[in-house]
Amino acid sequence: MGILASLFKPRSSEIHDLPDRRLMTQAYLPAFAALKGDLLFIGCRGYNRGYYRQLEEKGARAWTTDIDPRSARFGHRKRHRTGDICEAQTLFSDLQFDGVICNGVLGYGVNARDQQVRAIDALAAILKPGGHLLIGWNTDKIEDPIEAGLVEKDFIPAPFAGQDPRVTFAEVTHVYDHLVRRG
DSSP: OOHHHHHTOOOHHHHHTSHHHHHIIIIIHHHHHHHOSEEEEESOOGGGHHHHHHHHTTTOEEEEEESOGGGGGGSOSSSEEESOGGGHHHHTTTOOEEEEEEESOBTTTBOSHHHHHHHHHHHHHHEEEEEEEEEEEETTTSOOTTTTTSSTTTEEEOOBTTBOSEEEOSSSSEEEEEEEEOO
16 A cells, blocks of 8 residues: 555544444344354454444354455454455355345455356355345445346345335435345
């Protein structure tokens, strides 16, 4: 990272103050925690660490994954696997999840359309029928995955956590899409 990039790198506190992150911690994480069962959080960074405890507050079992082995230190201490989310069905061949949060992965590593298709298919393979998927993505990074038809085969958009199936923000380019795995 260059000197200028490091000067403009947001701090964890700045990230937590963003409207999309406030919605994550105040609405989505508690709603996922209430699902109980096995929950997967994809994409581990230092500012996510508290999320796993929040997911486990009501008895859920949180898992984490990231493709970067260096990010394992930010993942769940006991239940973290390093690997490509496009290969989730292999990475988690022994598990079926009740919920998956995939925030900031599409457009930040899983960029090309064919990669996104593979990732969505892999997530469908590890989610139980009726399981919940929250995809967080940015309008300035990728094409809209819903409009592109990437999810319609395996998922149905549905309200969740007191929110509409899609939540957008005036202040940032982030979008949340909540989907339910078809049975």
